Amino acid sequence: MKIAVSACLLGENCKYNGKSNYDERIVRLAEDNELIPLCPETLGGLPTPRTPSERRADRVMTKDGRDVTKEFTIGAEMAMETVRRNKPDLIILQPRSPSCGKGRIYDGSFTGVLTDGDGVFAAMAIKEGYRVITADEFTSADAENGGNTRS
Numbered sequence: 545m546k547i548a549v550s551a552c553l554l555g556e557n558c559k560y561n562g563k564s565n566y567d568e569r570i571v572r573l574a575e576d577n578e579l580i581p582l583c584p585e586t587l588g589g590l591p592t593p594r595t596p597s598e599r600r601a602d603r604v605m606t607k608d609g610r611d612v613t614k615e616f617t618i619g620a621e622m623a624m625e626t627v628r629r630n631k632p633d634l635i636i637l638q639p640r641s642p643s644c645g646k647g648r649i650y651d652g653s654f655t656g657v658l659t660d661g662d663g664v665f666a667a668m669a670i671k672e673g674y675r676v677i678t679a680d681e682f683t684s685a686d687a688e689n690g691g692n693t694r695s
């Protein structure tokens with residue numbers, strides 16, 4: 545099956561701090577699946593490393609107060625173009641991220657507090673009906689469930 549994945553989960557050093565969120569369980573999916581790595585924030589032209597950002601209502605702000613909503617939106621749109629072209633059966637994303645988080649994200653206070661919500665890219669993918677899970681939610685059964693994967 546085709547699986548779109550947050551690139552940082554595959555070991556790409558595209559995280560805000562120049563590191564990755566390497567997850568061996570996700571990397572090993574490449575043995576039996578076609579993985580499509582995506583990093584919406586770098587697609588939107590943001591550098592790595594970069595100042596961390598969090599969603600605040602309908603905006604995305606850096607920790608030092610810069611509005612990066614435009615970059616996040618452009619990057620999410622570009623990632624969605626790849627998703628639409630490839631039509632993945634499943635999308636596995638890095639939890640809590642202002643781009644990739646699903647269900648729970650940081651609340652905009654930069655204090656580590658979580659709130660209900662989705663990252664900018666995750667929200668677009670969910671809205672278009674793709675099956676989106678976080679790496680925290682992933683179990684090997686997800687990769688075996690090749691049918692009925694659009695929700």
Ligand code: SF4
Nearest residue numbers: 550551552583638644
């Ligand atoms: S935007 Fe997504 S893929 Fe890129 S570093 Fe952040 S969580 Fe990872």
